[in-house]
Amino acid sequence: MKQILVTGATGNVGEYVTRHLKARSYPFKAAVTDVDRAIAKMGPTYPFVAFDFENPATYAEALRDVDRLFLVRPPHLGNPKKEMFPFLEAAFEAGVKHVVFLSLIGAQSNNLSPHRKIEKFLEKKGVPYTFLRASFFMQNLTTTHKSEIEEGELFIPAGNGLTSFIDARDIAEVATVTLINPGHEFKAYDLTGPEALAYQQVADVLTRTLGRKIQHIDPSIPEWIKHWRARGASWDYIMVLTAIYTTARLGFAGRVSEDLQKVLGRPAVPFERFAAEHRNVWAIKQPASPSAAL
Incomplete structure (x- = not known):
């Protein structure tokens, strides 16, 4: 069975995504820049893999046997074309068939934001995506x-x-549902x-x-x-x-949206x-x- 790659796996949302997937015994990799620090924070039972958007040498192992991706933009990376698109190209070449991207509410109306630049890149590529505009x-x-x-x-x-x-825990639950269940491709949810x-x-x-x-x-x-x-x-x-x-x-x-309730069947x-x-x-x-x- 193919795996999910979770980027930002110890962050506000990513940590809860990894916990949800582990609780469901779903195959995944938790991508982090520092494996030792991640183990110190969350324990040794998570499948951490060393990964850095700016280091192409880390791509192959992180993407091995992966067909879905939870994508989080690190706050310090402000130039997606230079700092993130090379990884996404590698991900598509490696067989990633669905990207769930943690975006920003209102991103579709702000073409200058890094989040919208990433959304537009994914739209242009045509690979199934789900935008979580939080x-x-x-x-x-x-x-x-x-x-x-x-x-x-x-x-x-x-x-x-x-x-x-x-609550970031709510975002993580929506991310988990859209990663493991069909029917959320080519959709954007305001959370x-x-x-x-x-x-x-x-x-x-x-x-x-x-x-x-x-x-x-x-x-x-x-x-x-x-x-x-x-x-x-x-x-x-x-x-x-x-x-x-x-x-x-x-x-x-x-603005208050009901998208979360539609996906999870419960209120935020x-x-x-x-x-x-x-x-x-x-x-x-x-x-x-x-x-x-x-």
Whole structure:
């Protein structure tokens, strides 16, 4: 039986895709740039294979006996033609017959985005594809904005714009279903949560969940840039985040889709449930009490 190759196998979505496939005993390979680090994170029972989009020497082993591909664009690769298309050409030559691509909601309307460039490449090739156009991950609040929330703030320049946040676990389940079941070829799914929230509403949910005040602060762009530069972020990273939140501020991130429910037969996870399940991630570590013996 042919296998599925999962790129980004330890990432926000890819990790859950690999876990779904393993739970189903479905044959797959988990492509990672550092096998030892992947084992340290997820354990030794996953079929990790060393892979790097920018290193053609890693292609052959990763693609051996593979006929389906879960494709994730690494955030640092901004030039798909140079950095990803050579791998995709190799994948098609090796016999890949279906690509499930983790894209971005609204990509079809943004020809300059790397996601749309990849979509257009796959469309032109004519190999069966499924585009998962995902909204903003809830998990970004447990990673990118974790320290801010621990400090009692949600420092995001999105104004009152709405965002249809989605749980990455939901995306992964849709990816798994579209990889292993027929009927999803040449389709694009807009994947969102069940509601659109302003960041003040997100802060209010976190306040109730954590039992302490979380305040949304809507900084100016210069204040926002200064904030992230002080934290050591690169200009490229800051510009990507700024573009994302500007999209929300302008009202383009709030559309709610029912595509996920059509694929999975259930509604998407609401943010309130996600927050409750992840409350310990934002817990403030208390300093150790002085020893009574001192």
